[in-house]
Amino acid sequence: MPSPDALIRATMHRLAARLGHGLAEAAAEVAVIAQDAPERLRREWDLFQDEVRAEAERLDSDGQEPSDPAQPAGPVGDVDPQQQIDGLRARVAELSRLMEETP
Structure with missing residues (x-):
C-alpha cells in the first residue's frame, strides 16, 4: 500500500x-x-x-403606432388576450429554434 505522502502527491x-x-x-x-x-x-x-422593416410596413398600413413597443398595435378590445399570449409564445419558440440552429 502506498504511503500517505505518496497518495497526497498522486491526488494532487x-x-x-x-x-x-x-x-x-x-x-x-x-x-x-x-x-x-x-x-x-x-x-x-x-x-x-427584417423585424423592423416588417413593423414599419405594418405601421404604414395600419396608420397607427402601438402605445407600448413590446405590445403589437391594433384594437386591444378585439384581440383575445389568450391569442396574444399564444402569439408571443409562438414567437419566442421560433426565436429559440433559430438560436438552437446556430452552430
Whole structure:
C-alpha cells in the first residue's frame, strides 16, 4: 500500500492533470464560440432589421403606432388576450429554434 505522502502527491497530480485538461477543453470551446460569434451576430442583426422593416410596413398600413413597443398595435378590445399570449409564445419558440440552429 502506498504511503500517505505518496497518495497526497498522486491526488494532487491527478487533480492538476484533470483541471488542466478541463481548462484546455474550455479554452477550445471559447475559441469555437469566438469564431462563430461574428456570423451569429450578423444573423441576429439581419433578423432584427427584417423585424423592423416588417413593423414599419405594418405601421404604414395600419396608420397607427402601438402605445407600448413590446405590445403589437391594433384594437386591444378585439384581440383575445389568450391569442396574444399564444402569439408571443409562438414567437419566442421560433426565436429559440433559430438560436438552437446556430452552430
